[in-house]
Amino acid sequence: MISPSTIKSPSSIVKIDRRDGRLAMAHFYVAFTALLIGGLAGLLQVLVRTGKLELPAPITYYQVLTVHGVVLGLVLTTFFIQGFMLAAVSRTSGTLSNGQRRAGWIGYWTMTIGTVMAAAMILLNKASVLYTFYAPLKAHFLFYFGLTLVVIGSWFGGGAIIMAYKRWRKANPGKPSPLLTFMSLVNTIMWMVATLGVAASMIIQLLPWSLGLIDTVNILVTRTLFWYFGHPLVYFWLLPAYMAWYVVIPKVIGAKIFSDSLARMSFILFLLFSIPVGFHHQLMEPGIDPAWKFLQVILTFLVVIPSLMTAFSLFATFESHGRSIGAKCLFGWLKMLPWGDARFTVPFIGMLAFIPAGAGGLVNASHQINQVVHNTIWVTGHFHLTLATAVVLTFFGISYWLVPHITGRTLTKAINKLAITQGVLWAIGMTFMSLAMHAAGLLGAPRRSSFSEYGGAAQAAEWIPYQIAQAVGGSILFISIILMLYIFINLAFFAPKGEQEFPVAEVDSHAEKTPLVFENWKLWIGITALLIIFAYTIPFIDMIQNSPPGSQGYKLW
Template sequence: MIERLSKQDSKLVMAHMYVAISCLILGGLAGLLQTFVRSGMLQLPKSISYYQILTVHGIVLALVLTTFFILGFQYSAVAKTCGNLTPLQRRLGWIGFFVMLIGTVMAATMVLLNKATVLYTFYAPLQAHVIFYVGMALVVVGSWISILGQILKYVEFKKQNPTKKSPLLSYMVTINGVMWFVCSLGVAATVLLQLIPWSLGLVERVDVTLSRTLFWYFGHALVYFWLLPAYMCWYAIVPKIIGGKAFSDNLARMSFMLFLFFSIPVGIHHQLVEPGIEDFWKYFQVILTFMVVVPSFMTAFSLFATFENHGRTLGFKGLFGWFKALPWNDARFVLPFLGMLAFIPGGAGGLVNASAQMNGLIHNTIWVTGHFHLTVASAVILTFFGMMYWLIPHCTGRKLTKFTNKLALIQGYTWAIGMTIMSAAMHYVGLVKGAPRRSTYSEYGGAKQAAEWIPYQVLQAVGGTILFISIILVVMVFIQLAFLAPKGEEEYPVAQSLDEYQPVTKLVENWRFLIVVTVLLILIAYTVPIGQMFIDPPPGAKGLGEGKLW
């Protein structure tokens, strides 16, 4: 393990961070405008549609910001734990970065020109300009190139150290990279083989059922592509920040192995109310979805075991005495911890979404939006902010000062307060009042039911305003740490585990076994449902690609 990243590797990491912070500003502004429009407090000019800013908010934050941040962090993680990147690995990182950047500019331009107002999921029959689809395809292809460089670093370490177990962070990065490559094949297939030919007019129609299924083959695993880097921080970095040791290296590896197995063959649980898929396969994937609860509980146990063990080694006693041992004045710990807390109700809401009967109650209500904001926009993004506050000064050769740390703490608490207000209002009005997602105030038409929703939309606007203030604070901290803070050495914290020198659990690093099981589960879960879309098209359709838009 090296002490600090090289200047060349730091530049690669920071390039990703600059794009991520730019996306946060643009996407956050779009989100703020959404809350004002929904509550009736703002009317957009006729040249800008509500669904245009909704598309900007979803795609720029959920797809672009997260991808750039994750790939930048993962490059730093493999370089830190396995040694500086080779010229080839670094070149792959830069090629991937620029391919993604070009794709992002192409897609964003079409959205801003109102030629790709197709929302975050870009479902057919909504159609975008072909440049949008090509841009999104380039973002995916660029991410594959970047991930190849990261995996090559892991492979290099294994070849040079055949008798040693790989560093935990490098193993986690490789698991996430393999999972991302396998799941993103779905969205790449629907974009390249269906949506681009359709948008060019080469084909008249597309199979909507197939395109949605391919999207959700990718779409649910995307959630874990967001979550696993946060888990990397919780497992391997937070213990070092608090001054302790991680509870178990082997438990962490096993949980990531299970995430690889069960994060992909579960996308149909997003399609429980859709026709064209047999109920058996819907319920089968619901069962697989609930299997993901196991590594999630393993993670929760490991984290709080780490905290308790550390507190007791410092002499704290009692059931919760160890709680006092945690560094509550350190933003690098507090923000990820707030993310952990947010994931408790976020994970519980996920169980509701994946449950067949309960899903019928909240499906397509704003409850689902509230759930996303507890998971990716709270648990994940708060952890990412906490990671930025040591990663950026480490890469720029600066220090996290007391003043900047206090500003970062205010930013974290402000985000938590704003998101609590906004997400709670979304959950309540969606569950109790049945308020729909993706709707504007003007579409309510003055109905009595709409009048009941308005107070909760105002609460969402209040929460959104607080969140935008928090975004301003994030940008201030980022600028400080990237350009203005005093020169110095900021640690890249990587913890040892209590079982650091124990051998790896059998099969956990057997990649032939991991890939075979992953592919087998995907084939079992998807072969028949997708095959039936070719063999038994819905009524009125002659065959795949020959019927109407389904």
């Protein structure tokens, strides 16, 4: 088996510029700090829900719940993804220019300042409004202002990626852009379009409301604007994992990319169908015409297509590579995969977790079946399979090679072995937690609620074993978090000096030529805009015209 630290001789390894590496690592430092804080908050949550632990005053359950959701769902993901995409663009499209790097740093510091502001309000118990911050729950204005800065800061980082792409295209007319750069661009465009909704909600409604400049807000509008952003947020988490699955994993196992065109097509489809589908998170809310809900359910199911394309492409890569090196029987290629390499094994566990996660997503998006699980802890279990398993394990797998690549160190055999242990522990812990959440949700256990709110009820007795299973899973997960932080610190500061590869696979020579239509952004952004206008214009007019007159918390801005 190939040692993870000796895949290539140092002289053949392409390194990203140290200045770009420092920018990426700055994002990672915040991301892994968020992992520690959010992980601790998650552990406290599951222990409180068993009824065996009470939080000391003045800490409240919903304060801890908000920390967990905001810090992991928004801060960890946004910082890690921005750092990874900037590094990926630097690696595949060339060193960032001074202007691009400056935009990246402005974005980083803007996001960091915003994160500190929002986190301070949560820790002072002035913003215990969960990561969805639904009105009429009201937070301190600095919470909304801080999250607005996080969004605006991410636009600067995205601007650096767009500028790098344009520079490459100008220098290479008539050629398809590097695949990782193309994927980073798609994710950036999707993020920028999606965050317009949440930015509008905070700037136009929630910030003035929290400052006392207006008395009331239109709750349905704020929720709709959030889920206009909230569903593509899921794909903003997921697409960087897809980037690693499509481009990095084939190189790690010694294979070629099955199809460049298929990868680009799947990303374009995510761009088109990820944003105009937010109503499937609001199927149980009044005030939205059922016909528009049904339309967005259909659009939601269309996102299954690029997911299935990805699954086909990945397993075709694994099988064709396995057969090329001697696999004979139907599943013989499985034995040929490098199971001793954490850079492959840990993300592969995430890939497998995405199979039941996708099935659960189909339930959540279904017009009738959703009624069984809506607002139950089933939905939380679904998030823990998608984000907290498929995505986060892939992020860990990226860290195993990207951090030492940037810091000029190596992934040693000892750390590689520890990384596999860490990934397996994560899978075990999440199996306990997520299965228990799904099962309790089918019994009607509510999401977001603490044990004290339903303790003593006859039905709650059915949920107690599942709460205990969640606590067991959460404890195992926290041990895995500690191991991951140890691995990150080791790879950043203490691992032996050396050269670690940034794996970028080549396209299979038998693959079809990539058509340049994928680079036609007027076409793709135009279609995206038309779909959004079609899906949201009339429903928004209805919400504004039919909002309750003068009701507290419901009046339009």
